[in-house]
Amino acid sequence: MKNIFKTMFPVLIFAAFFLGCSNEDLKPIYGEQVAGKVVIRGYSTLKDSVQIVSNGKILKIGEKNTFIGKIIKDYEFVYYDNKEKNIDIINKATGEILHSYNFTASSPNDTLSFYVKDGIWLDDVLSFKPGVLSGTGVTGYKFIFPTMNRYSNSGYDGPIDGIIKKLNGEILGVAENITKDSFSNFVEFAFAPPPIFTVQLVKHGTTDSYIAGQQVVVQMVMQNNKSRMIVLDEKVNENGTFSGVEGIINLTDYFDF
Known part of the structure; x- marks a missing residue:
């Protein structure tokens, strides 16, 4: 019985190889x-x-x-x-x-x-990256605007700048080239109370609102020692009319970059 098994074993291996191959080119059925x-x-x-x-x-x-x-x-x-x-x-x-x-x-x-x-x-x-803070006691922001013109129908399709100001009007920085698909440059500034600031949305390179005849300002809260990636979002009221822009979505809250 042992001799029969020794004789049949190589035959079984040989047969198994060819059963696992196609008849046409003797490649394995599953290919590469x-x-x-x-x-x-x-x-x-x-x-x-x-x-x-x-x-x-x-x-x-x-x-x-x-x-x-x-x-x-x-x-x-x-x-x-x-x-x-x-x-x-x-x-x-x-x-x-x-x-x-x-x-x-x-x-x-x-x-x-x-x-x-x-x-x-x-x-x-994850192809986007938050900005790197230069030290402690500062805060930093990037912005993207995927719903631009969804409700405002402004007629302006170019990039937007965000003029960042304290409540007293002092300019802290400008986030440039905000678009639907890509984030602006990184803007960093010192954290200081009160922690409220505004972002005025204007046509790139100007101080003109991206919506003609209507100033668009987003109010936000500073977070000390935080680098944030803000998603701007056009909103409508109950009548379906454009009512402003929110900036409450921060992608660094949801992803490990």
Whole structure:
């Protein structure tokens, strides 16, 4: 019996190899395989929970497959035959695809990062970086404005500057080139009471409001020894009319940069 087994064992190995290969080119059925990894970092303030779906498969974090708030997932998988990996962020209640991403084996280790709230989707958040404070006793800011003109319909599509002032009118600095897609330069100034300051939104390089005939001022609170990344957001009143701009979203509260 032992001799029969010794004779058959090489034959079985040989057969297993060819069964695992296609008949056409004798390559393994699964073809080329590349280990892939997508680092997923997100934050959702939507009322409905979101799901992360990869090529039709709902991803889990621990035992959870629906998410509100912070989302942290290191998704590891295999690329077969250089086929793309698709990842969708979906509103669970409505089934709406909020955003889709495609990844390929040409960049096997990649990152997906986003911030979402009603009316706002900020993509590739971790590609932005907060400013570095020069020392203690100071505070610093960058600004982005994804909802610019959503309600104001100002007719101005260029970059915006934010003139930062104390309540007594003293100018602390100017955040330049605020756009829908990218943050302004970093502005740093000394922390001093009272901790209230204003940001006047104007057309780049001017003191003219980005909305003709209407001054737009955002009131904010200083935070000592903090570098903040503020998302500006146009708001409307109950009649659907533009009512001003808020600056209460700070991305450094939600992400580890």
